[in-house]
Amino acid sequence: VASELSRRRYELAAWEIFEVGKTWREADADVAEAIDFLRYYADEMDRLAQPMRLGNRPGELNQRSYEPRGVTAVIAPWNFPLAIPTGMISAALVTGNPVLFKPSERSPGLGTLLTDIFIEAGVPAGCLSCLPGGPGVGQALVAHPHVITVAFTGSKAVGLHILAEASRVDPGQPMVKRVIAEMGGKNAIIVDETADLDEAIAGVVASFAGYAGQKCSACSRVIVHRTVYDSFVSRLREAVLSLEVGNPLEPGTQVGPVIDARAQASIQRYIALGLEEGRLLAKQSADPSGYFVEPTVFTAIQPHHRLAREEIFGPILAVMKADNFADAVRLANGTEYALTGGVYSRSPANLAMAREQFDVGNLYLNRPITGALVSRQPFGGHRFSGVGAKTGGEDYLTQFMIARVISENTLRRGFESTQ
Known part of the structure; x- marks a missing residue:
């Protein structure tokens, strides 16, 4: 076979x-x-x-x-x-x-x-x-x-x-x-104050927008240290607006349609909810004639918000702010899921803390959180x-x-x- x-x-x-x-x-x-x-x-x-x-x-x-x-x-x-x-x-x-x-x-x-x-x-x-x-x-x-x-x-x-x-x-x-x-999963990437922001931006965008966010391993939350928060979200906005959304037959397309009208309607309801719970940072344009959903990013999302807790299965990203790395790990663990997670950091102490305390089945350090490889990265989570x-x-x-x-x-x- x-x-x-x-x-x-x-x-x-x-x-x-x-x-x-x-x-x-x-x-x-x-x-x-x-x-x-x-x-x-x-x-x-x-x-x-x-x-x-x-x-x-x-x-x-x-x-x-x-x-x-x-x-x-x-x-x-x-x-x-x-x-x-x-x-x-x-x-x-x-x-x-x-x-x-x-x-x-x-x-x-x-x-x-x-x-x-x-x-x-x-x-x-x-x-x-x-x-x-x-x-x-x-x-x-x-x-x-x-x-x-x-x-x-x-x-x-x-x-x-x-x-x-x-x-x-x-x-x-x-x-x-x-x-x-x-x-399912409600996967988070932590970006600390020592992170290489070029790598972090690329990894977050690939992890939340790949296949229009329709992966159980996709990133749906990014938790950013307060000292680099403003710089990160400014650059994240530009990266999201540069994505090519369109017909997947075209080789230059980076984000295609979602699977059907039912999925499209469900994701759009979460976009409407995000406008109530947080602040819109970026929303890429999409073809209205197909089952497209614009890659969308919200800031000012709090741990109790639905955008921070519920699996959406679409290209929506919630940005959250953390005071320190321990706070970021606490926020990352604050859902009922434990599938994938990631950290962008150049701090050995923070990476060590993530290894011990970031409660996910697959933890990725300084790389995107999707694309597990057979044998090298056996895949699966726990909790729910x-x-x-x-x-x-x-x-x-x-x-x-x-x-x-x-x-x-x-x-x-x-x-x-x-x-």
């Missing part, structure tokens, strides 16, 4: 632009990540497939081995329509589980195309089925007693509903269901950002299997039976 995705890399990127409005750079990155997942999980299963001896005490042999859990439902999002489902599907298949795959109703074409590539590459008949449709399909999969594992990526609300539904035990159900859920091991990490595949330990006494006494 990895070889086929590599061969069709540009065709698949083109489909992403067509169906979900990614820009060329974002689309190509999604295809590349899908390939990385396939190759990494194949290598990981080679390692896990070998029984492991536990301990080395004489007179006994203890071995741990893994076996498949059973039928797995994969419920995937639209914002990474190849990488995320490829990761979940390949993890379930390589560990020996048949998969029922529900792509998002916003990207059914790419879901069907991905399924066809898996089957054409040799996945046995009946081991992978694509079930496009709306929320009812996902609900039916979660509720079915023969579905043993649910791998989900999406919103917090849907993830919590799946966890609640999966906790029920229905007649005919062979074991307790396991839910692997990646959910998700439950389960990080994707693209060494613990991920074991969630789709059961572990068995066999202990043998190798100091047998007496004679072997002849019967």
Whole structure:
């Protein structure tokens, strides 16, 4: 499958632009990540497939081995329509589980195309089925007693509903269901008084405006030390107004449309709310004829404001002011999510404090906070950002299997039976 995705890399990127409005750079990155997942999980299963001896005490042999859990439902999002489902599907298949795959109703074409590539590459008949449709399909999969594992990526609300539904035990159900859920984020970047503002501005803009802010890892809050606040926001305004917003088919486009009219309306309601809660710093122009939302920045946002607490999933950035680095970390941790976060600083003491106290699953120091790489930056959060091991990490595949330990006494006494 990895070889086929590599061969069709540009065709698949083109489909992403067509169906979900990614820009060329974002689309190509999604295809590349899908390939990385396939190759990494194949290598990981080679390692896990070998029984492991536990301990080395004489007179006994203890071995741990893994076996498949059973039928797995994969419920995937639209914002990474190849990488995320490829990761979940390949993890379930390589560990020996048949998969029922529900792509998002916003990207059914790419879901069907991905399924066809898996089957054409040799996945046995009946081991992978694509079930496009709306929320009812996902609900039916979660509720079915023969579905043993649910791998989900999406919103917090849907993830919590799946966890609640999966906790029920229905007649005919062979074991307790396991839910692997990646959910939302309200991610912050801290800019302290020692930061390189050129790097910080570029990193913040890339992290909040990339794919029109439609990433669970996207930056939606930037927390700036008071001594550099005025300089930072002045330069941030100019950077945002310089963004190229438009048709993603054009190679110079940096910010394309949001996914559909429903998303556009939801994000625009938050822009209206931002005008009430804070002060408008910058709002780039956008084509009114499509599902475009202007990259928008608000200042004077306070911790209790909705713009500082709720996931928006669009190109809206809230700027907050901190008195010192400890205050900035406190503000950054002040949401129910714990997914990604970033710090721009040249202070060893502040970077050390961030490592210890900035409570996120993936912390990025002096770099953008999106674009995690398989194996190098396993991805996932905690609190209400998700439950389960990080994707693209060494613990991920074991969630789709059961572990068995066999202990043998190798100091047998007496004679072997002849019967």
